[in-house]
Amino acid sequence: MSTNEHAAPVLELTDLSVSFSTRQGLIRAVDGLSLSVGRGEVHGIVGESGSGKSVAMYSLLGLTRDANASITGSVRFEGREILGSGDKAMQPIRGGEIGMIFQDPMTALTPVYTVGWQIVEQIRQHTDLTKAQAKARAIELLGEVGIPDAKRRVDSYPHEFSGGMRQRVVIAMAMSCNPKLLIADEPTTALDVTTQAQILDLMSRLRDVHNSSIVIITHDMGVIAEMADRVTVMYAGRPIEAGPELDVVRHPRHPYTWGLLGAVPRIGERSERLATIAGNVMSPLDVPVGCAFAPRCAYVMDECAARPPWSDGDHRSACWLSDTQRVALRRKES
Amino acid sequence: MxxxxxxxxxxxxxxxxxxxxxxxxxxxxxxxxxxxxxxxxxxxxxxxxxxxxxxxxxxxxxxxxxxxxxxxxxxxxxxxxxxxxxxxxIPQITGAAPITLSLIVGAAVLWLLAGVAGGLVAAANRGKWIDPLIMFGGIAAVSIPAYWLGEVVNLVTQNKFHSLFSWLPAPGYVSITQSPWQWALHLIFPWITLATLYAGVYARVLRAELVNALNEDYVRTARAKGLSERRILVKHALRCSLVAIVSLFGLDFGSLVGGAALLTEVVFGLNGIGMLTYNSLLNLDLPVIMGCVMYGAFFIVLASAVVDVLYAFLDPRVRSVH
Known part of the structure; x- marks a missing residue:
């Protein structure tokens, strides 16, 4: 299953579905997501806003607080089934074995405590270190994520840091208990471009040092190309293509992935407008029974009225186009 | 600082x-x-x-x-x-001030305890039956006029069921230096009467603040850190909601000490600042009115200064602005 044959997967999702019952009807935010993340591997999940990437990750940690949410499927972390365990059982896993980084560093930290206090809080929640030991560790961590003068900055409040520095603090906090898995929910979206590159570098370095696996959620194919070993592309809550990063980026199979890759501007190519995928993500209430992308797809066929099967192999996709049709279409385009 | x-x-x-x-x-x-x-x-x-x-x-x-x-x-x-x-x-004011202060400080302790507890319990159990129950209790408490509640309390304790409340002294005031026990005994029902209204307000305000705070990103971070719900509620959500309670408290405390507890003082026969101001207004006793206004203003200004200092203590962002 995984390209990392030498190790059992750290995280394995099988047919994870999250739906919310609302007054307007049932919303399937995540519909049959399966993926597996090997040790030390970086798995990218990519898709437009509203494609269910973040909901899937929050649900697996039990962070979905909505009483109307129903979560089915299986989530195995280190071989243990963790889906549906209560808060009590999840607490040691959250922050201890699975660290999480959030999209907006400006609001992710409690404004009234120093960053050191917040890191110490997490360390002491999961270990028996004394306050002084935990604080020493917090200073060490802040230094590791590249915060200058960490010894002094540990006593600063979140509002005294810039966005990029705050994201470093959040990363330091997520790494504080040496988690086996780091889930990063659009960690660079709220940051400016140079800071983005620094944060991605930092995450790669931490992955190498601590050998933790990373799931990175993004809508930026550039981030995927930079970081990911494997990719899952999601559309309207469903996985539509998955495989090793190079295969997916070089030989994308699904028309939606073609569109996503086509939307990345290239240096040296002059064009009047940025390439886009026609149409919008449909309302989650009227996702079609068949292929979810069919309404926007330029190559829609009669078969698309039925839901395409998830193909076998290492590079999988869910599309009715045959390989010969694909080759022909791609050749015609370029 | x-x-x-x-x-x-x-x-x-x-x-x-x-x-x-x-x-x-x-x-x-x-x-x-x-x-x-x-x-x-x-x-x-x-x-x-x-x-x-x-x-x-x-x-x-x-x-x-x-x-x-x-x-x-x-x-x-x-x-x-x-x-x-x-x-x-001046002696009139310094004579009346301890009575009002005793009334307000005791009531404030009660309403802060009840209001914070009510708000916390309601916010922690939002969506369950206990939340709307507490919120209804809150709105009921806010709706009851203090003078009516006071009269009913007097009617029950001093008249209708006086045999049950035989331990309770007649309305009035005993100085704390004279006898702390009698002081508290005389004031217990005035405290409860005055605190009822404010406890209702504080519980409702705090619940709203807490529910807002619990939807903040930093609470999601706290959950992802593996903290217990109780710790998240108290250490993160409540801590960030306290600013609203403190500013409300500053205003209420200042104006009450300045004489706004008049109705409660009248009902329970406490000759506090409210009564003094009221009587001096009736008699157009200008020097006393002036003294009372200055005294009231003093406490409101003092309370708001204390609130601002507390603000800075509670929220580091306020500190750095100055």
């Missing part, structure tokens, strides 16, 4: 000064009114009027008149009421 406190106290002092000027001007520089007649009260004799005019320098320029007035009020403390001839103003 210290610098912040000092600055805040200086500005509080300046506010007090401007209030005293405004109060002075209202009483003594209103066009077409003879301030001597005002001070001397109704139907004063010409000799008294002349005496008052001389004492307060009413024929001299305004700043000097202001200075003389404040001298009499604050330093000499010999400003006398001309309605109740010879009764000095």
């Amino acid at each position: 210290l610098l912040f406190i000092v600055r805040r106290l200086i500005s509080a002092f300046l506010v007090m000064f401007s209030i005293s000027v405004v109060v002075f001007l209202i009483f003594f520089a209103t066009p077409g009114v003879n301030p001597a007649a005002r001070i001397a009260g109704r139907s004063a004799s010409p000799e008294v009027l002349a005496h008052v005019a001389a004492e307060f320098g009413l024929n001299r320029p305004l700043p000097i008149r202001y200075g003389l007035m404040m001298w009499h009020l604050l330093f000499q403390q010999d400003l006398t009421s001309y309605v109740n001839i010879g009764v000095k103003v």
Whole structure:
């Protein structure tokens, strides 16, 4: 299953579905997501806003607080089934074995405590270190994520840091208990471009040092190309293509992935407008029974009225186009 | 932090000064009114009027008149009421203040405890049956007028079921220095009566603040850190919601100590600041009114200064702005 044959997967999702019952009807935010993340591997999940990437990750940690949410499927972390365990059982896993980084560093930290206090809080929640030991560790961590003068900055409040520095603090906090898995929910979206590159570098370095696996959620194919070993592309809550990063980026199979890759501007190519995928993500209430992308797809066929099967192999996709049709279409385009 | 406190106290002092000027001007520089007649009260004799005019320098320029007035009020403390001839103003206020302070401080402790507990329990159990129950209790408490509740309490404890409440003394006030036990016994029902309204308000405000805070990103971070729900509620959500409670408390406490607890004082026969102000207004006892206004303003300004210092203590972002 995984390209990392030498190790059992750290995280394995099988047919994870999250739906919310609302007054307007049932919303399937995540519909049959399966993926597996090997040790030390970086798995990218990519898709437009509203494609269910973040909901899937929050649900697996039990962070979905909505009483109307129903979560089915299986989530195995280190071989243990963790889906549906209560808060009590999840607490040691959250922050201890699975660290999480959030999209907006400006609001992710409690404004009234120093960053050191917040890191110490997490360390002491999961270990028996004394306050002084935990604080020493917090200073060490802040230094590791590249915060200058960490010894002094540990006593600063979140509002005294810039966005990029705050994201470093959040990363330091997520790494504080040496988690086996780091889930990063659009960690660079709220940051400016140079800071983005620094944060991605930092995450790669931490992955190498601590050998933790990373799931990175993004809508930026550039981030995927930079970081990911494997990719899952999601559309309207469903996985539509998955495989090793190079295969997916070089030989994308699904028309939606073609569109996503086509939307990345290239240096040296002059064009009047940025390439886009026609149409919008449909309302989650009227996702079609068949292929979810069919309404926007330029190559829609009669078969698309039925839901395409998830193909076998290492590079999988869910599309009715045959390989010969694909080759022909791609050749015609370029 | 210290610098912040000092600055805040200086500005509080300046506010007090401007209030005293405004109060002075209202009483003594209103066009077409003879301030001597005002001070001397109704139907004063010409000799008294002349005496008052001389004492307060009413024929001299305004700043000097202001200075003389404040001298009499604050330093000499010999400003006398001309309605109740010879009764000095300051001792009346210092006599009434401990009664009001006893009433308000005790009630404040009760309503803070009840309000914070109610808000916490409701927010922790939102969506369950106990949440709307507490919120309904809150709105009921807010809706009951204090004087009505006070009268009912008196009716029950002193009249209808007096046999059950035989341990309860007749309404009135006993100083805490005289007997702490009797002090508390006399005040227990006034405390509860006054606290009911405020506990309702505070529980509802705190619940709303907490529910907002619980939807914040930092709470999601706290959950992802593996903290217990209780710790998230108290250490993160409550801590960030306290600012609203503190500012509300500053306003309420200041105005209540300044005399806004009049109805409760009347119902329970407590001769506090509210009663003093009310009676002096009835008699148009100008020196006393002025004293009471200055006293009330003092507590409101003091309370808001304390609130600002607490703000800075609670929220580091406030500190760094200054």
